[in-house]
Amino acid sequence: MVTSKIKKIIITLGLFTAVCFGFAATTDLSMRFLDKAEAAFEEDNIEEAYKYVNQALAVAKDESSQANVLYFAQTVYSEKLNRLLNNYDELSFIELQTNLEKYPKIENSKIKKLIRQIESTVASNQKAEDLARQEKQFNKMLESQKEATDASTKAIREQIEASNKNQAEFKESFEHGFSNLGNAFKESAAETKRSTKVLALSIIGIALLILIIVALITIVVRKGFKAQQVQQEQYVQAFKMLAANQSQTNRIMLGGITDLYGSNPTMRIAGSSTWAPAQALPDVEFSEEDEEELKQLAIKCEEIGAKIDAATGRKNNSKNVSELVYKLSMALGLPQGMSMLYFCAAMIYDAGFLGIDPELLSATNLTDEQKEAIKEHVNLAEKHLEFVPKKFWEVFEDAAMKHHENMDGTGYPNGLKGDEIPQIARLIRVAESFVSLSSKRNYRETMDKETAIAKLREQPQFYDPTVVDVLEQIV
Numbered sequence: 001m002v003t004s005k006i007k008k009i010i011i012t013l014g015l016f017t018a019v020c021f022g023f024a025a026t027t028d029l030s031m032r033f034l035d036k037a038e039a040a041f042e043e044d045n046i047e048e049a050y051k052y053v054n055q056a057l058a059v060a061k062d063e064s065s066q067a068n069v070l071y072f073a074q075t076v077y078s079e080k081l082n083r084l085l086n087n088y089d090e091l092s093f094i095e096l097q098t099n100l101e102k103y104p105k106i107e108n109s110k111i112k113k114l115i116r117q118i119e120s121t122v123a124s125n126q127k128a129e130d131l132a133r134q135e136k137q138f139n140k141m142l143e144s145q146k147e148a149t150d151a152s153t154k155a156i157r158e159q160i161e162a163s164n165k166n167q168a169e170f171k172e173s174f175e176h177g178f179s180n181l182g183n184a185f186k187e188s189a190a191e192t193k194r195s196t197k198v199l200a201l202s203i204i205g206i207a208l209l210i211l212i213i214v215a216l217i218t219i220v221v222r223k224g225f226k227a228q229q230v231q232q233e234q235y236v237q238a239f240k241m242l243a244a245n246q247s248q249t250n251r252i253m254l255g256g257i258t259d260l261y262g263s264n265p266t267m268r269i270a271g272s273s274t275w276a277p278a279q280a281l282p283d284v285e286f287s288e289e290d291e292e293e294l295k296q297l298a299i300k301c302e303e304i305g306a307k308i309d310a311a312t313g314r315k316n317n318s319k320n321v322s323e324l325v326y327k328l329s330m331a332l333g334l335p336q337g338m339s340m341l342y343f344c345a346a347m348i349y350d351a352g353f354l355g356i357d358p359e360l361l362s363a364t365n366l367t368d369e370q371k372e373a374i375k376e377h378v379n380l381a382e383k384h385l386e387f388v389p390k391k392f393w394e395v396f397e398d399a400a401m402k403h404h405e406n407m408d409g410t411g412y413p414n415g416l417k418g419d420e421i422p423q424i425a426r427l428i429r430v431a432e433s434f435v436s437l438s439s440k441r442n443y444r445e446t447m448d449k450e451t452a453i454a455k456l457r458e459q460p461q462f463y464d465p466t467v468v469d470v471l472e473q474i475v
Contacts, residue, residue: 030060034069041076046083049076057103073106081114085121085390093118116382117390124389293389294340300387301347308350312361317435322346324431324471325424331470334423341392342424345399349428351384352377352400378404378413398422403429408461426464430456430471433463449475 037052053073060066077096084093097115100107305318325346329339353361356377360370381400388396402416402425409417421429437452447455453475456468 030056030069033059034072037072037076041072041079046076046079050080054099057106070103070105073103074108074111077106078110078114081111081118085114085118088118088122088125116386117393120386120388120393121390123387291337291340294337294344297388297392298340298344298347301344304351304354304384305347308348308353311356311358312350312353314439317439318347318350320435320439321349321428321431324435324475325427327474328427328431328467328470331474332467341395342399342427344392345396345424346428346431348381348384348396349399349403349432350377350381352380354384355380375404375412378402395422395424399424399428403432405429406462407464410461421464426467430463430467434471434475 033052033056037049037056040046040048040052053069053076056069057066057073060069077100080092080096084096100111301322302319305322309315309317322343326339326343329342330336334342356374360366360373363370366374378401382397385393385396385400399422401413402422405411405414405416405421405425406429407418407421407426409415433456434452437447437455438449439446453468453472456463456471457465
């Protein structure tokens, strides 16, 4: 009996020792893969580092080794996404997303943001390819129309040439017949010496023949002239139809472009600015291509801005705020391209409201809890900004998330103060409040411009005084 118990104890201890050795071996293998990954990363061999860190993830068992591997995996995955952003490879991107589904703890806010930017870039490239394909189809259609027009023109010309030929043949026949008639007349004149009656009959016959010929000529000429007029009208109508079709096609292809430059000359004045710059796209020069891209971006922003106004019940708020931000930017001396970018961002600065319960937005009396829920709109805008090109992303993000920051640091969500607040956020803060004070609301009447500006000037702890000064000059 005792011997049997001793055997069981020995077997149990052996199994426990084997498990411990196996676990230790697995942990050691995980750390060796992690060391290889770190060495490859230091040598800037991201693909090797990515391979080894995935192998380390696969064999990591205890919480300590998993934590070490996960922390380094986030660094490797972020760097790999950065490289995919610059040099996109669809298969590598799909593989990385599959691994993120397999190891969801790797994913953090930075990785999510990079993935969104890559997806946005891919979508933009696809859109450009679609536009190129549409342009190619459009050119092909124009060529087909041109070929059809050329064929129609050729047929009309052939008809005109045939008509002219028939008229020439008839004229030649008439002249030949008239010549024969003259000869006959001479012969008849000789016969008149013999018979006055025959002469009279001949004269009458000749007169009748001439009248018939003249009538025939008149009928044929009128008919030919009328046919020629009909052919010319058909020719002109064909070209008018072609021109109308081409004009309509051009309008469809080009669409309506929002006039960001405007017709007001005061909006073009941009002198030197002493306004402290925020950290938003420093030293960026906007080319003609960038400005054209911004015009197209403005069209999309106008669509979303209309949805935001419909959700919040503020008629034309997005349009009024964005136009005022544009005027303020130009008056403060910001470049034309930057002012256009601020215009677009200000159009959808409240995009987070699209993620708030509509009933909550239409409520009149709010509890403290409901007010806090509405404040969350600054954190709900990201998914509505996915169409924004990556090079403009930071400005749109600042506009959507930081337009409720105050100059004294009492705002939300981050409590930024002074020059820590980006330019676009400070501009929207002033523009939005001025538009609100100047517009009728359910809870108060409108203010005149002077009263509204005075109200803003009384609160320098909330609004940038420099922006308020410029606002007073331009409204």
